[in-house]
Amino acid sequence: MQVKEDEELHRENIFHARCHVNNKCCFFFFFYRLFNDIFLEEVPNGLPPLRGIEHQIDFIPRASIPNRPAYRSNPEKTKELQRQDRELMEKGYMRESMSPCAVLVLLMPKKDEKWRMCVDCHAINNIIVRRCMHWVNTS
Known part of the structure; x- marks a missing residue:
């Protein structure tokens, strides 16, 4: 299914950064597998429950x-x-x-x-x- 590949691509984009220091390009990679207790394997369906914070x-x-x-x-x-x-x-x-x-x-x-x-x-x-x-x- 295409969604799983897209999710993996989004995760890769979130944890991959590039910056320039002294005119040199630096890459940073953060591996979400190191923090797998924080990230859900499946994207939950629906919006989170109301928590008493009203927004307008x-x-x-x-x-x-x-x-x-x-x-x-x-x-x-x-x-x-x-x-x-x-x-x-x-x-x-x-x-x-x-x-x-x-x-x-x-x-x-x-x-x-x-x-x-x-x-x-x-x-x-x-x-x-x-x-x-x-x-x-x-x-």
């Missing part, structure tokens, strides 16, 4: 909610998008939302001739209240 995204006061039409796509892409949506909902990674906001989704071809789902959040990101702390530069 606040919008800028009086900002208009973006209401853009969906991207136009051919029937093949539309069917693939519906299939991926259905698969993610069946696995429990995604659920229906009653939010007044929607984000646009499009499919981009991957090298292995499959489709990658890409989410365009630009319109929503422009109207949310940012709650981040700025790092102080001491240099």
Whole structure:
């Protein structure tokens, strides 16, 4: 099954780093097998249970909610998008939302001739209240 190979590839990418030191390329490999008591063999289905932490995204006061039409796509892409949506909902990674906001989704071809789902959040990101702390530069 293709999923297992993809999971192995993702694990390899997570634990493989490359950096440049004094104009020399350095590679770091971290083997998850050394820490196999931390990583699950199987990816669990569904979202984790609610733990009492509520999360909300606040919008800028009086900002208009973006209401853009969906991207136009051919029937093949539309069917693939519906299939991926259905698969993610069946696995429990995604659920229906009653939010007044929607984000646009499009499919981009991957090298292995499959489709990658890409989410365009630009319109929503422009109207949310940012709650981040700025790092102080001491240099």
